[in-house]
Amino acid sequence: MKISVLTTLYYSENYIQEFYNRTLACLQKIQCSYEFVFVDDGSPDRSLEKAIAIAQKDSNVKVIELSRNFGHHPALLTALQNATGDWIFLIDSDLEEAPELLLTYWQNLEQNSDFDVIYGVQEKRKGNWFEKVSGKVYYKLFGLISNINYPADTLTARLMSRKYVQALLQFPEREMDLWCIFQMAGFRQKAIIVNKGFKGKSTYTLKRKLQIALNTITSVSHRPLYFVFYLGLLITLFALGYITWIIYQYFAYDEKIEGWTSLAVSIWAIGGLVVFSIGIVGIYLAKIFLEIKQRPRSIIRNVYEKDSIKIKDDSLES
Template identity: 40%
Template sequence: MMLMLSVVTTLYRSSRYVDAFYRRIVADAEKLTSSFEIVFVNDASPDDSLEMARRLCATDPRVKVIDLARNFGQHRALMCGMRHAGGERVFVIDVDLEEEPENLGRFWRAMDEDCETDVVVGQLEEKTLPFAKAFTSDLFYKVFNAFSPVQISDRDIVSRLMKRSYADALLQYGETELFLPAVWKDAGFVQKRIVATKVYDGNSSYTFRKKLVMAADAITSFSSRPLTGIFYLGLLSSGTATLVILYLVLQKLFWGRVFVGWTSLMAALFLIGGVIIFSIGVVGIYIAKIFSEVKGRPTSLVRAIYQGNCVRAPRAADDSRREHEWQG
């Protein structure tokens, strides 16, 4: 029998949400089809999220738990869950209940309304974030869109319902550094957006340091413009320096003026030195990404797959860039 729906979500410090999420998503899925599965991907959660999900496995054969060998990050964990999803439609959502599990039914009906739609995405009508978080979020999206040819919206949420063809297209993205919002947009297909809501509970596993790392990874993964910017910055600096030198020479030759000043000299040296170091740093990020990609390491490793009362053997990878999985 063909599986009609797969619900994919990740677990990280999620123990207080698991049971409520399960009840709500099952109640909504049962209204749509009797053929569905729920795929929990445990991203090495330090709490008892895995144990709670395994208890659900024991009572409901429709629940599958993918236990990753270590923490790989939400984006890689979601891609891993999609690889193990067998449904003709795949619904991706966060487990923390900030996004309503009942969106599944709304997205399903929106997809049925137009057979050409490949993915239905939830989009916020307005964002309600604390000032500091809203400022950093807006800044990130503005900077990313300024540098990247792939334009993403700061109002799109994680929740989305995908056809199998779109999900399979996403799985062809084999880069080690994944930034899913841009991958979702870059894949193309016919994407339909409908209004959704999101309630922020104030808890987030993304620290300020993690956000900075993600911002650097996202921009350098989807754009070479920083490298082009370095070229123009160097060109501007060289041109400015040439004009200043020409001006000083003319002052000396025709008017006999000699400009002296330790402060201005040191300021110029610090400015040029800072530009050079910054430029080398940006180039270094790109070199590091090349180094990471050419090694071809797997984007995630699966320790075990739980379904029912047994541990299933992981599905073998069919090429070197797919998940290399093993059973613990």
């Protein structure tokens, strides 16, 4: 029986050695054969160099260097495509998710071998008050507008069977949210409540989080469409705010409302809603545009393994 440990590298130079040591200790306790697959997602620090150093000492370590930064989800998919184990342990390398979760998941799997996936759910969402509140709002809205049972506050860390991973890789779309695919693939899954660490600073900015929430990992050609979307949203919010102010003036100060006022508000509100709707349609057209192009999710530049630091296939795409 073989377990594949998959992770991505992005600003990971301070964590990768400890991550490897702690995960290896867990694998030794399970007493199984193993492999590590590190995917360098265009990290600007020395993550790749440190991962290669580990691979030179351990023949069970493979380091995949992507040609540039493609994003977290494409990098995770690249790792999944290169896993060869009977069970696949997917986890982030920044140590916010403890490598020891592998033992917890494995113990749960031994108690009930019918499960295909064991994954973690945060007991308490990390971050400041804004991140906690916005996270709750996002999951509530997502549940209302989709037919996917999307569990809130899930971790990257999950233990998956080979047949489940093969099912994940059957989804061909380029514009995807991997966490949605995790649910859409089905199979028997078990959630475990766990604690997640917090290193204090995330590589995900507010802007980046908004892009992920809207699933807008897009090219430059999408920007005009998204600009129209946000412009329509801004106009709508302004109109609603103005309506609220007029109502307040009327009831609080008994001010007379001129005819032109209601007309102006109506024009702004309707105009904002129209532009907002066009923006939404534009987003869907943009996604169709990218799906038709069938661009690769990621491109592998180098593959590094022990005693072989040469490029295996410079044209390999995933």
